[in-house]
Amino acid sequence: xxxxxxxxxxxxxxxxxxxxxxxxxxxxxxxxxxxxxxxxxxxxxxxxxxxxxxxxxxxxxxxxxxxxxxxxxxxxxxxxxxxxxxxxxxxxxxx
Numbered sequence: 001x002x003x004x005x006x007x008x009x010x011x012x013x014x015x016x017x018x019x020x021x022x023x024x025x026x027x028x029x030x031x032x033x034x035x036x037x038x039x040x041x042x043x044x045x046x047x048x049x050x051x052x053x054x055x056x057x058x059x060x061x062x063x064x065x066x067x068x069x070x071x072x073x074x075x076x077x078x079x080x081x082x083x084x085x086x087x088x089x090x091x092x093x094x095x
Contacts, residue, residue: 005052012056014093025054 005025013021028036037044041060
């Protein structure tokens with residue numbers, strides 16, 4: 001639903017240091033995604049008829065750059081497995 005997508009934007013905007021607001025919501029083709037059911041990374045998700053897809057910037061993109069740069073050490077994440085810290089959301093929020 002549009003209201004859910006808008007609420008996701010409102011909530012996540014408060015946390016720019018941990019993904020922040022989505023870069024896009026709505027038609028995936030407008031950001032270069034030709035087939036939402038065939039992701040380049042991770043598993044496809046089901047998008048119901050009354051749902052609007054929402055897209056955040058992703059940590060997988062820098063991982064591809066790191067594979068090319070081949071630094072001696074790098075700590076990162078894998079799709080669906082984010083870094084967990086002892087920081088509280090209240091410490092990360094900007095509003």
